[in-house]
Amino acid sequence: MRAPHSPPGDPVVGNAIRFARAPLDYLDTIRDAYADGILHLSGMMGPGIYVVLDPTLVHRVLVDDHDRYRKPQIRPELVDPLVGEGLLTSEGDHWRRQRTTLQPAFFTSRLRGFDETIVDFTRATTATWTDGQEFDLYRELGVLTVRIIARLLLGVDLSRADAADVGEAMLAVGEGLAVSPGGVVRPPWLELPPPREYQQAIRELEDVTARVFAMHEPGGDDVLSLLQRAITDEPDAFPEDELRDQVMTMLLAGHETTALTLTYAFFLLSQYPETRTRLKSEVDEVVDGVPGWGDLAALDYTERVIHETLRVLPPVWAQFRQPLADARLGDYRIPEGAPLMLPQWAIHRSSRHWDAPLTFDPDRWDGRRPAEVPAYFPFGAGPRACIGRQLAIVESKLILATVLAEWDVEVLDDEVPRRAAITMQPTGPVSAVVRRR
Template sequence: MRDPSVSLFMRAPHSPPGDPVVGNALRFARSPFDFLDTLSSSYAEGVVHLSGMAGPGIYVVLDPDLVQRVLVDDHARYRKPQLRPELVDPLIGEGLLTSEGDLWKRQRTTLQPAFFTSRLRGFGDTIVDFTRATTAGWRDGGELDVHHELGVLTVRIISRLLLGVDLSRADAVDVAEAMERVGETLALSPGNVVRPPWLQTPPPREYQQAIRELEDVTARITAMHDPGGDDVLSLLQRAIGDDPDAFPADERRDQVMTMLLAGHETTALTLTYALSLLSATPDARAELRSEADTVVDGTPTWGDLASLDYTERVVHETLRLLPPVWALFRQPLADARLGEYRIPEGAPMMLPQWALHRSRRHWDAPLTFDPDRWRETKPAEVAAYFPFGAGPRACIGRQLAIVEAKLILATLFAEWDVAVTADELPRRAAITMQPTEPVPAVVRRR
């Protein structure tokens, strides 16, 4: 769709100085989070152009109103770009996260009922039971990798809630570990940022192996599945029943892989980062514990959610300070006007939560973990806060993620103290922001 307001006299976005050959690409790829921090603190510009990336470079949107313009008001003028298709296609193909146009619309409409509140309400006990099954294996005073534990837990929860299947712990471990290896390959690195688009290399062998392992579990999930419910697989199967050509087997496979990827890792990361931030902020941890003691009578329930206010603020604040999805990507379908800037057709654009959630321009004491900043402010009212995206392509699992994170935190803190012992968590920028090392924590029974 042509944008009639585009004119040749509009400004080209400013490019920060960089290497004459590779521009800013290497600095960005070597240390993406520090680089984005520098961009958002040094430039008052709404859009900045990073040169030297493969192809036309990348346009970084640093103004929250322009982010909302792209995601919400003018969303029809943009699409998701195909970033690294040689890796992403074999992983999630055309599942709900990556599909476009009519295919996406049909998928979103078909799958939406799996995420209705009326359906999720029935799963509060399941989330608590799976959490308790996890902690049943913990030893008082023991040390564990909390990111791994929570990854396995959220795979089991997602499989039950969205795919209607009780996955064994061994299968859940396989999924979490295979996803970890996938993340290592997908992570930004100097090599993959400056490589020209025509120089495609096949996916590394360990990546292909990880996908095969995920496909094995996906096949077991499909075989175990009992249709008839409102889970994702049942909804897809019903759609196939009405129109045999509507959902080819590939698409079913892509959706299961998408749910496993999008549904487990983001929530596991939110919980891991929450535990890390709480461990570094004793007052917040004490407050959370005290809320669990006051609200929860033995076992947390769906009914407790409305009273777990502080726990909810902890989740919002974690998603602000350490957003698991650190940036969104789009490209204009035709030359576009964004504020006073001109963005050429097809150019990749980055909308970085990492920069906007942590900018002094939009937050008081942005690097302080302060759950109470959400006491009077609703997340939906803040343009510079978009951990779940915005507009029609906003996260379909948003409510589920918040419910899950609150119930898991309440279940953990009602019975356990979890102290992350690492001061720093080195992180890589894959589709999500992931720790590159195990996250050690000591767990003590309360």
């Protein structure tokens, strides 16, 4: 075994600082320049970061040898107060118990009943639009997806004001968790207190969570009801903050990736007007009135647009793992506990795995099953793949079809500046204009 190649860097702080200054740009730089599978980004303190660029090795980590890796504790002083030990961050038996408890809320048999709720909330949103109106598309879609997830997964109807509070808080969270030079060069043992804005965002989220608890009626098959029954049956198996942590996780993770997928889809459709025209033609042909579950199979091109959006502009830009013991990945030696980065951003956009990778081409998915493409993993892979991945696709298809059946949406910006945080968030408003068809 050998140590992975390390690109040139600063003699004092290493090359990780180059990544931290502009993470997505740096991944663009290295994705095709280094073909040997793994790169080592050295930091001033600690083991640095090992970037895995070979899809076969990504599969090894996430699927084949998943039990030899865990999710690293990244910025625990910020993440722990936010989602605690929710489904995104928990490990071991605790995570397995959570996943087993919550899985029924995402069964296909339950998803079949979600279409009417998704469409109704979407139409309620578009009913407030006026012809020629301009607004921040990302925030508008964020309010919509928060309200949908609150109804479907938590069994409550959040007001637009509460949903907007969640969206605003998520922006502050994203800013606080964004990759930065200070975060990379700071010693692992040095934990700074969360910024004031970050602490305020958590307080606002907890206020919304408290209102969710107050409105919720137990006994259903939503996430909150499933957890309440499990805790009643096995009170010693769940920690005291289980309900709070999972509600916070669902509010944030449940809406953010879908809002981003739709935002980036409308952006890309604005950049590729022929693709937008073709998509509208499919919606016009398939949808009679409003879309429903029975239309999903026929909305084939719509689904290809979503998968291509997730490839070109993946909301989750990277996965992270660390080996529980010294590991071998291909020909490389990875020390125990060293952070591994598995970057969708780089692999999804590499010419080594895709023809014309930066071109938005939904037809590349014609006859191609996403699950069978090694260089495509927008929701992760293996046992810890996103529990809501099927819901996210269904929701995105129904929202796109519902909107486009009545409205044209044009993003006015030629580029959407983004930051690498937990997700790939826009750093400012995404200006869009809507016109009635």
